[in-house]
Amino acid sequence: MKTKIRISILTFLVILLAVPSGVSAQESVNTLDECIRLAMDNNLTMKSGRISIERAKDLQGTAFNIEKTGFSLSQDPTSGGSPDNSISLSQSFDFPTVYTTRSKLLKAETNLERSNLEVTRNELVKEITATYYQLLYAKENIKILQEQDSIYSKFLFLASTKFKAGETSRLEQMNAERLYNENKIELQKAEKDYQNIQLILQRWMNAEISVNPLEAELPVMAANYPFNNFSAEQTPMGRVLQSQKEVREKNLSVVKQGYLPSFNFALKNQFLIKGFNPYDVERERFNKGNFMGFEVGVSVPLFFGEQRAKTKAAKREVEMARVQQEEVVQTMQKQYQTYINDFYKAKNSLDYYTSQGITQADDITRISQISYEKGEIGYVEYIQNLKTAVEIHLQRTNAVNDYNQTIIMLNYIQGNK
Numbered sequence: 001m002k003t004k005i006r007i008s009i010l011t012f013l014v015i016l017l018a019v020p021s022g023v024s025a026q027e028s029v030n031t032l033d034e035c036i037r038l039a040m041d042n043n044l045t046m047k048s049g050r051i052s053i054e055r056a057k058d059l060q061g062t063a064f065n066i067e068k069t070g071f072s073l074s075q076d077p078t079s080g081g082s083p084d085n086s087i088s089l090s091q092s093f094d095f096p097t098v099y100t101t102r103s104k105l106l107k108a109e110t111n112l113e114r115s116n117l118e119v120t121r122n123e124l125v126k127e128i129t130a131t132y133y134q135l136l137y138a139k140e141n142i143k144i145l146q147e148q149d150s151i152y153s154k155f156l157f158l159a160s161t162k163f164k165a166g167e168t169s170r171l172e173q174m175n176a177e178r179l180y181n182e183n184k185i186e187l188q189k190a191e192k193d194y195q196n197i198q199l200i201l202q203r204w205m206n207a208e209i210s211v212n213p214l215e216a217e218l219p220v221m222a223a224n225y226p227f228n229n230f231s232a233e234q235t236p237m238g239r240v241l242q243s244q245k246e247v248r249e250k251n252l253s254v255v256k257q258g259y260l261p262s263f264n265f266a267l268k269n270q271f272l273i274k275g276f277n278p279y280d281v282e283r284e285r286f287n288k289g290n291f292m293g294f295e296v297g298v299s300v301p302l303f304f305g306e307q308r309a310k311t312k313a314a315k316r317e318v319e320m321a322r323v324q325q326e327e328v329v330q331t332m333q334k335q336y337q338t339y340i341n342d343f344y345k346a347k348n349s350l351d352y353y354t355s356q357g358i359t360q361a362d363d364i365t366r367i368s369q370i371s372y373e374k375g376e377i378g379y380v381e382y383i384q385n386l387k388t389a390v391e392i393h394l395q396r397t398n399a400v401n402d403y404n405q406t407i408i409m410l411n412y413i414q415g416n417k
Contacts, residue, residue, distance in 0.1 A: 073086075
């Protein structure tokens with residue numbers, strides 16, 4: 001009986017461990033969209049930006065900030081039944097437009113935080129995309145070097161076989177070994193580069209998770225034509241600059257409210273403490289009830305020197321925001337043109353390697369290998385041809401990477417459209 005119970009418990013534990021947990025961490029991601037999604041959720045800068053927005057929303061509740069209510073209790077035994085023997089409540093108010101103007105300023109500051117978060121998102125998408133394609137670039141280099149490893153391995157085998165048969169010198173075998181070993185070293189470097197880029201992606205995503213792209217080869221990104229349709233004001237950075245200017249303008253409106261008067265009022269009610277009469281002064285409550293009173297006042301600014309200086313300074317801030325906006329917009333226009341020029345340079349290079357270069361490299365490798373096996377060319381020429389073919393493949397990969405990176409920067413400056 002006990003044996004059956006032990007077997008049942010063991011079976012239950014095995015089944016429990018075999019059932020996949022719904023909250024288990026994802027082991028790897030395989031697409032760019034997954035990387036971006038993880039980064040949007042986990043990146044600390046994005047989290048900080050979202051908190052800043054919530055903080056700005058919370059501060060909107062301070063727009064209608066009314067001064068503290070004053071409470072006072074006075075008891076003067078020499079004043080009889082005067083209002084001095086009283087409880088009083090007092091309250092001060094700013095001019096009503098002050099509160100609405102302050103509310104508009106705080107809403108503008110909230111919009112600025114939203115614009116800042118959009119800039120952060122745009123930056124993050126750019127970094128994730130650029131790094132992801134760098135990972136594909138490293139993967140493509142590994143693929144090329146692995147193909148060369150196979151070719152050099154065959155070359156080493158042939159050279160060793162010929163050397164043993166006395167058909168070639170030891171020098172040819174040594175060179176074959178050198179090429180094979182050098183390619184192994186380059187392959188190891190490429191694999192380490194691949195791992196380092198994975199670490200960079202993990203840092204951007206703030207996740208201990210491996211990134212293994214599904215793409216079998218380095219793809220060529222699609223360009224978003226036309227390139228002449230660019231408006232810096234409609235980009236995330238352009239919206240930040242506009243929001244900054246609006247905040248300065250709203251702040252100027254708030255500063256101007258300092259010229260307006262404020263109001264105050266007070267309510268007083270007679271209050272006698274019978275037990276407190278150290279001078280034995282006759283003090284009786286009025287038989288018709290407690291004495292009550294009120295006070296209403298207006299505080300009018302008579303000296304405007306400080307307020308005038310604050311207003312001038314606020315106007316300067318608006319002007320500074322406008323100049324800064326113009327400067328950044330001009331810089332973005334120039335950057336955009338630079339990226340377009342870089343794009344066409346990369347495109348011309350890519351077009352050449354796509355239409356001619358790769359075909360020539362494959363032909364060089366194929367013809368050289370056949371010619372060497374037949375003894376039509378020597379090992380020196382064979383080695384030179386192999387190096388030329390490898391270089392063409394690597395240059396084509398570089399051209400694709402340069403082309404993709406220029407598109408990523410064009411998408412970034414336009415707001416990742």
